Amino acid sequence: MFTLLRGSKVKRLCEPHTPVKNRGTKTGRSELKEERAKTMITITEFQKIGVGLSGFGVFFVLFGILLYFDSVLLAFGNILFLSGLAFIIGLRRTAHFFFQRQKLRSSAFFLGGVALVLLRWPRIGMLVETYGFVLLFKSFFPMAFGFLATALNIPFLTTILNKLSGSSSSMV
Incomplete structure (x- = not known):
């Protein structure tokens, strides 16, 4: 959007004028709210920072594995990764996620693996951490595989991902 100043008047260029219908009426306001609710997802700055931290965390873990478990x-x-997760969902929800009664064993393996990596036992730590990660997110994997099967439209890969997710692509 460009502005053109002439005296005290401001003229906006390259911005089409779109009138909003029925803005003053009650039905117009509800339509506007519904329209905003459909198209708007609010992401806070902390969540954006968390996504960046988690992304860099995954990158450094993969790079560390690539460099022979540095x-x-x-x-x-x-x-x-853990600090990014805390930024994305908050400290309280992160603590609640890891310390639920049914997830204590998997959290112990995951966080124990992180501790082993921090104590410079990277191979054993990554094995323990991977086992804990699989136990923590085992309910999430079918949904992720189903999403990948619909997002990637590669015939051979789609059949494998559908089998892993437990869903069927049959219309019958």
Whole structure:
């Protein structure tokens, strides 16, 4: 959007004028609210920072694995990932997620693996952490595989992902 100043008048260029219908009436306001609710998802600045931290965390973990389990990169990636998770969903929800009664064993494995990586035992730590990660997110995997099957329209890969997710693509 460009503005053109002439004296005290401001003229906006390159912005089409779109009239809003029925803005003053009650039905017009509810339509406007429904329209905004459909198209708007609010993401706070903390959540944006959390996504960045988690992304860098995953990058450093993968890079640490690529460099033959470099303990410094793995530890840095774990710290970034966990802090990013706390930024995305909040400290209270993060603590609630890890310390639910039914997830205590898997959380102990996951956080124990992080501790082992921080204590410079990267191979054993990553094995323990991976086992804990799979236990923590085992209910999420079918949904993720189903999403990937619909997002990626590759015939062979779609059949594999549908089998992993437990869903069927048959219309019958």
